[in-house]
Amino acid sequence: MENSMKRRASLACAGAFMVFIAGSLLLLHPYSPTFPAVVQASDLDDPCSEAMVQLSTSGAASASGSVAGGDIVPVRSLADPYPSLHSVAVDPENNRVVMSDSNRGSVLFYERTSAGSSSKVTSPKWQVRGPATGMMFIAGVAMDPARHEVFAVNNDIGDRMEVFPYDEEGNVKPKRVLLVPHGAWGVSLNGARDELAISIEHINSVLVYRREAAGGEAPLRVIRGAQTGLADPHGIAFDVATNEILVSNHGNWAPLTQEEASEGGLQGGRFALPSITTFPAEAKGDVKPTRTIQGARTELNWPMGISVDTAHDEIAVASYGNNSILVFHRTDNGDAVPVRVIHGDRAGILGPMGVAIDSKNDELWVTNYRDHSAVVFPRAAEGNVAPKRILRNAPVGTPAVGFGNAGAVAYDSRREEILVPN
């Protein structure tokens, strides 16, 4: 096949991406810790963008060994150069807050009081990011105030949990790595039991490990089965005071295999209402939850992160689908009405993914996946109230692209729109 490579990406481009930010064309090494995800080349006169191909229709190309195309520069690139805040954990003993960034595969450390009332961007005190960290599509985070460690689980890609010491910076190797099943979302630590619990979306399970588990170590216990009510589990809280595990569920369930589909009669996938299920800390196997908050009155809508406040006997849930924080009595059961809801245009909650109650300082933290911000409320805030502090990681009004390990794309030719399931 005639391969007319009239213009090609030159060697000058090797090892670098073009990054177009605020009108400036930058060349950065692609794995630089500061590398934004944006790659763009609108100037086709730039030698790096010059690529031209001739696609054969002769039918002889593959046999002849020539391949058209090459290192073609995209004419447009859509990506978010800023972190997408996923989950949040607070350590009031050491005045630290940690947030996971599922966009750039990083963990961000802040001083607990670092958020303010201005529209300024708050830089993290420390940031762990880079190839050596092994972090990819990072989801839930937990903190160990006694041992000064942060636990972070990877969701749809990665399939592992990394542990980093506090105040680490940059492209550092994790202190420990634990291999976990595919689809881990939440992680929570129980220091008293020296255990940690991880929720796994894809296999509708909760796995409990030794706190120091590493490598291919097996879990101590697994909660899984039809009676558990676990259905696409997300947030998890391992409550030290009451010795319980609380889990938020989206309600999606489907058999994994033909064999599972045939168990107890033919089963197909199903949509259940979202729920909060509570189990004893020692629970294992196919056990019924001790309590289930579920029903139309709960207002649960894609419940994500969950946090327990044993001092006030309450649970806070980040309800992504209705941009709300829902607070329940810890012992609520059934179709319970939340005791408080934070919601409204003044609250600044948009796509809440993480929530953490700091009972020592009487505060409640929320990470906004769709707004490049975290907001801090008084613990007992209710209704359409403004946050007492806002932590921004991008200038006000910066769009949140929202990609998180997206896996498909389609083109809507009627509206000239590109469709991405996320």
Added chain:
Amino acid sequence: MFARLANGNSGPVRVIEGQGTKLSRTMHGIAYDPLHDEMIVPVHLAGALLVFRGDAKGEEAPIRVIQGPHTGILRPETTALDLVHDEIYVGEDGGKDILVFPRNANGDVAPLRTIRGPKTGLDEVRGVAVDPVRNLLVVSSRSRKAPTGLFIFNRTDDGNVTPRAIIAGPRTGIVRIRQIVVDPEQGKIFVAVKNNKESYRWDAASPSPWNPDEPGFIGVWDITDNGDVLPRAVIKGLASGLVWPAGVALNSEDREIYTIDSVRNGMFTFHTPEFFRKKTN
């Protein structure tokens, strides 16, 4: 949903989200039906296929849901439409199969046809596409014990059938594979070759955990290709921005290829007129 010309750090023009939509995470397929103005999305974690109005937004419910024990759906991974024969194709990784439904199917309905079984060679099905002109069906499948590549069947094949051709092997460059799309005008298969084989070189300067030696790419094959053959064309390399491309879509009118990259969390548009049939005015 993003505007076609969206560039840089742009937000979506529409979002369908919330409990009422029945959407979830791990949606690795999507198809748009320009004839009936509908969107089709498989929901892996609920064993369902959802059909939305083309202009749906917010917490809007799907207009049709294919789900239930009679559908044979376990965990749908990918989907494609054949508007000539009015059918929906569903590919499954766990089910290792292709299920075919009438386009307007709704509820707990049995598939019209099922391709499944050891003769098919299918394992973790990641992509599906139809060529209604040549009456061929293309399936991308990943496996640890069988070929990973493109499996080409007759469009109306049913049961435990042997593929007409398999494009797989070291010359193809395919290590791991995802979404595919067919351009029936040319008889070309456009493939998101993700190659997401992680490489943990903790102490090396290499860009782990993604494997720098075998980055992903967009590959193009003829639908008549067979065996361990080079792609006809590729989009691959540092300047392309691609690391783990997971999805691919075509806009023949504007001669554009769209791809979504799951490591970079970015969407890339390539203007490649040479990849499309010449316009005749």
